Amino acid sequence: MQLRVLGSSAGGGFPQWNCNCPQCDGVRHGRVRATPRTQSSVAVSADGHDWLLINASPDVLTQIQRTPALQPARALRDSGIAAVLLMDAQIDHVTGLLMLRERSSPLPVLATREVHDELAGSLPLARVLSHYCGVAPHVLPLDGTRFSVPGLPGVVVQALALASSPPPYSPHRSAPRPGDNIGVLLHNPASGARVFYAPGLGQVTPELLELMATCSAVLVDGTFWSGDEMQRLGLGTRSAADMGHLPQSGAGGMLEQLARLPASVRRVLIHINNTNPILVEDGPQRAELVRRGIEVAHDGMVIDF
Template sequence: MAESTYLRVLGASAGGGFPQWNCNCANCRGVRAGQPGLTPRTQSSVAWSRDRQDWLLFNASPDILTQLRAQAQLQPARALRDSGIAAVLLMDAQIDHVTGLLMLRERGTPLPLHATPEVLGDLASGLPLIPLLGHYCGVQQHPLALDGSALRWPFLPAARLEPLALSSKPPPYSPWREAPRPGDNIGVSLVNERTGRRLFYAPGLAEIGPAVWQAMQAADVVLVDGTFWTDDEMIRSELGTRRALEMGHLPQSGPGGMLEQLARLPASTRKLLIHINNSNPILREDGPERAQLAAAGVEVACDGMEIAF
């Protein structure tokens, strides 16, 4: 059996994808026009496997069907009706990360769904996807505790997942929007017990506290929030009125930004950004911001990328 485990990026964009359907910013216009150095991306999701046959899906984006068509390994075709998705784990209850669950309703058997009680609660009431799916495939709810215990699955032998709470807000539809709770948003450390190698994944990250920093330091690979380049990006580009930090995303540039944080990690750590907003200048592969990332040893995730660890 393979020593490595495999993390496949299904989608690397923030909500709306790239290009976003209703956006005519310079980046979105450019990618529609086929400008070189601009690569389309679907909405953020990854999947983890030991054998490239059975996968743990992290978040189910609205683009899940497009992603499954593009990723043949997630349709192993072992039976007349089949899927490589063995279970789903939700990082939060944001619409961009959960509405793809509706597209999995044709599964035929209950969908194993792992999430914190806070996320499961929002999906039972504020956005009642769990009751709705009860009329189709059904859902096996697996509440995810943030007590330091690890999760394991039979289809991921000699591998474990260690979740931790992140500082962030629940979705706008949640009754807890203005009273965030631990468990509204999580990061995860994925551990290959055969090799001892670790990957830390956090597509939504507002701040790097002691527990998050410890997880990042322990990781061989970090795949973290790359939503915005600057805190005022949406305001400056006239696409919105809120700052990155208000929306729960640590910008890359500026004092205390993601690039400054990543620079504190060992040179041997592989560093990647995911959940890239369509306004972010790092999407331009020939731009100065991308050159700055390259000089810092930071990669930008793209759809179809596979990380072995």
């Protein structure tokens, strides 16, 4: 089983098109040692030919072009993307669906009932796509049931409701529901290995920490280094918690949570905002991650399990 990181940045990518924060301006002008990133998405395959796309980033066309495995030539028109799984209804995770509209058959889309409702209402991408390839919706169970992905034998997934926030355009923004945001547990039936993926994570519960401790790798929310990052830089008024993200630093932060996992668990931060100083490869925050044995995801990273 293989997981490929197609995009490792938060919404807007890195550098963000209109941002002149120290990281974005620095990487544009060569003053900062950092690597550009596209918006958050991964792909998983059991055979290396057919893939489950987890989140459809606005950068999906660039990501496909950079990943030959996603563009096989078995027919005149072909794709290695057999299905898409959506973890929430955020713009940076769903608008790439529009770029996949040239399919000759309905696109299988796996999501919770809550996310499907958003795609039929507040952000009606399913209705738009009905005029093109169409969508074949599959509702993800949140009761702990493991399920196989249609058209992808060998890929077994488990969806877990997480504490986070629905999109700003959702009518449920101020009253989150369990299915608004999920993490996924990816199982390799052959090896027994498991990988946990959660790019949007506002809280790590004892139960979730116990589950993460049984995984060979975890790829978790690396959006912000500090809770007041956007406010301190003058780029916003909301804290990390207000946006449904657990910052890395501070009491109870992601670094503290990851330190509780066994050394055998590979720990990777993903969905990294352009303001996060861990993007600076020779900076003190990155050095702190190295000291703690925590990796920073990058586009093109491969995890075999």
